[in-house]
Amino acid sequence: MTIRVNGKVVTPSGVIWQGCVEVKGDRISAVAEYPSARDGHWIVPGFVDIHTHGGGGHTFTTGDAGQARAAAAFHLGHGTTSLLASLVSAPLELMRSATTAFAPLVRDGVLAGIHFEGPYLSAARCGAQNPEFLRDPSAEELTELIKLGDGAVRMVTIAPERAGALEAIELLTRHGVVVAVGHTDATYEQTRAALSAGASVGTHLFNGMRPVHHREPGPVVALLSAPGVVCELVADGVHLHEGTLTFATSTAGPERCALITDAMAAAGMPDGEYELGGQEVTVADGVARLSRDGAIAGSTLTMDAALRSAVTAGVDVPDAVRMASTTPALAVGIADQVGALQVGLRADLVVLDDDLNVVRVMRAGAWVE
Known part of the structure; x- marks a missing residue:
């Protein structure tokens, strides 16, 4: 199963303003631009x-x-x-x-x-x-x-x-x-x-x-x-x-x-x-x-x-x-x-709103209840 999380993706090299983090299993499989992304949330590493x-x-x-x-x-x-x-x-x-x-x-x-x-x-x-x-x-x-x-x-x-x-x-x-x-x-x-x-x-x-x-x-x-x-x-x-x-x-x-x-x-x-x-x-x-x-x-x-x-x-x-x-x-x-949104690392990420409040948390590819 592949999970895609869209938004403003913060990577070690900068922000992908319309981006996507793709997760397969417990690993990050892709980090890329995604121009059709409509979600304005920040996507940051855990x-x-x-x-x-x-x-x-x-x-x-x-x-x-x-x-x-x-x-x-x-x-x-x-x-x-x-x-x-x-x-x-x-x-x-x-x-x-x-x-x-x-x-x-x-x-x-x-x-x-x-x-x-x-x-x-x-x-x-x-x-x-x-x-x-x-x-x-x-x-x-x-x-x-x-x-x-x-x-x-x-x-x-x-x-x-x-x-x-x-x-x-x-x-x-x-x-x-x-x-x-x-x-x-x-x-x-x-x-x-x-x-x-x-x-x-x-x-x-x-x-x-x-x-x-x-x-x-x-x-x-x-x-x-x-x-x-x-x-x-x-x-x-x-x-x-x-x-x-x-x-x-x-x-x-x-x-x-x-x-x-x-x-x-x-x-x-x-x-x-x-x-x-x-x-x-x-x-x-x-x-x-x-x-x-x-x-x-x-x-x-x-x-x-x-x-x-x-x-x-x-x-x-x-x-x-x-x-x-x-x-x-x-x-x-x-x-x-x-520690970073990079391909191959464990799929730990945090979705933040524009005020940097936590919306969702993912750890090892699974959303935290």
């Missing part, structure tokens, strides 16, 4: 969120497989067809059990991988990470988790100034695990050393990082100026000012900027009291903060909302789509399967 802790009242941070399935299903309804399950800083026991629980979900395609955001982070820049669990990188721990996951561990965030960080980065990259620099008080030079060791992503750029200073540019400048490094951006109007978002995008380009949600369980849920990594979180007016000190505690963002926010800030639609799909897929090594 979103790829490489940093999310949960959503729809469900969390990845406890390592519960049922919660993970439900969180992934929530984000799928908002156009995210591929995502990493991000954990926060935790004891090794929880990291082990989460890896064991999530590895089958990765094999089944429910998740694109596991992201450990910590615990190898800076106490000075820990943000909403639980300081009780922060520690130096351990080659023994990482080796065990890599073996346990058998390909499921996709990314680890590390503060490069911690003892043993460079060795850990080299270990991870040798095993095909992406290393991100984040929650760090590193200097410019320390960050550059991490990049030389193999780190290739900046975890939520600007947030949880030593700020830029004209005599100590710090991690932000090191990451923005490094060819091949992808910088995560949380486009929720809380983590970043619109001017900061557009500055980063114009500096690094959409091919090196990835929109992420950094969402927690409260995404899509009412204001109220929640939990993140063993810490109480209060959500008010859709903004999640630690109850104890008011630190930003992830977000309540979805990827479709992030796309709209980026466009509102001044990023044009094709560039924003690249940042929501193609660039993050490249960042974590899954661009050979997803």
Whole structure:
């Protein structure tokens, strides 16, 4: 059976204003002009969120497989067809059990991988990470988790100034695990050393990082100026000012900027009291903060909302789509399967109206109910 979806098709090379995406089975079989198309909807690749802790009242941070399935299903309804399950800083026991629980979900395609955001982070820049669990990188721990996951561990965030960080980065990259620099008080030079060791992503750029200073540019400048490094951006109007978002995008380009949600369980849920990594979180007016000190505690963002926010800030639609799909897929090594409307890739697409609201979602050639 062949499915044809007509509209304004956003491809890596630009927009086909009267176009068609043809799907056979679970793959894209053709992307072409279709002059008789009457549907004015945007047709974009499924979103790829490489940093999310949960959503729809469900969390990845406890390592519960049922919660993970439900969180992934929530984000799928908002156009995210591929995502990493991000954990926060935790004891090794929880990291082990989460890896064991999530590895089958990765094999089944429910998740694109596991992201450990910590615990190898800076106490000075820990943000909403639980300081009780922060520690130096351990080659023994990482080796065990890599073996346990058998390909499921996709990314680890590390503060490069911690003892043993460079060795850990080299270990991870040798095993095909992406290393991100984040929650760090590193200097410019320390960050550059991490990049030389193999780190290739900046975890939520600007947030949880030593700020830029004209005599100590710090991690932000090191990451923005490094060819091949992808910088995560949380486009929720809380983590970043619109001017900061557009500055980063114009500096690094959409091919090196990835929109992420950094969402927690409260995404899509009412204001109220929640939990993140063993810490109480209060959500008010859709903004999640630690109850104890008011630190930003992830977000309540979805990827479709992030796309709209980026466009509102001044990023044009094709560039924003690249940042929501193609660039993050490249960042974590899954661009050979997803992230673009190209022949041979998995048939993941999102139909958006002119206000960029989700109309329909297709994953692996099937429309999502």
